[in-house]
C-alpha cells in the first residue's frame with residue numbers, strides 16, 4: 001500500500017504507538033508471556049493463548065457445522081456419585097506449549113529432558129489442575145494411576161476420566177485426589193508429542209514423609 005510505513009511495524013507484529021494496555025484484537029500479540037508467567041521464554045513456545053476459555057461445551061475441531069448433534073464434554077455425567085467430593089485445597093496451572101513449525105512440544109515451555117523434577121503431590125490431597133492450551137491444536141492429556149473429575153458443572157456427578165482433549169487456545173479444569181503413591185507418567189497422548197517432550201512425571205509422596 002502506497003504510503004505505508006513498514007518501519008513502524010514492530011518485531012512482534014505490533015504497530016508502533018499502539019496502546020500496549022489495550023485489548024483490541026489488532027494489538028493482540030501472539031506471544032504475550034504476561035498471560036503465562038510460568039512459561040519459559042523460549043523459541044520452542046510459538047504462541048501464548050491471549051485469553052484461554054473453557055471450551056468443553058464446544059464441538060471438537062471440524063465438528064461445528066456437520067448438520068447433526070455432536071456430543072461435547074459437558075454432556076458427560078457420572079452414573080454414580082463421585083467417591084471424593086471435597087473441595088480442592090490448592091490449584092495449579094499447567095500450560096501446553098509448542099512450536100508447530102519446529103515440531104517442538106512441552107509443558108510450560110520445558111520439554112521432559114529439560115526438566116527432571118516431578119510435579120509433586122501429597123498422598124490424599126485434593127488438587128485442582130488447570131490445563132491451558134497455548135498452541136493451535138488439540139492435545140489429549142493423560143495421567144497414569146488416577147482418575148480425575150472434570151469441572152463441567154455436574155457437581156458430585158462430574159465425569160471421571162484419565163484423558164481429556166484440551167482444545168486450541170482453550171482451558172480444561174479438573175479436580176483429582178492423589179490417592180496412588182508413586183511416580184506416574186503425565187503426558188500428551190499424541191505419542192509423537194510425548195516423545196518430543198510434552199510429558200512429565202507426577203510424584204505422589206506418602207503422607208508424613210513428603211517434603
Ligand SMILES: [Cu+2]
Pocket residue numbers: 105138139140188189190193194198
Ligand atoms: Cu499433544
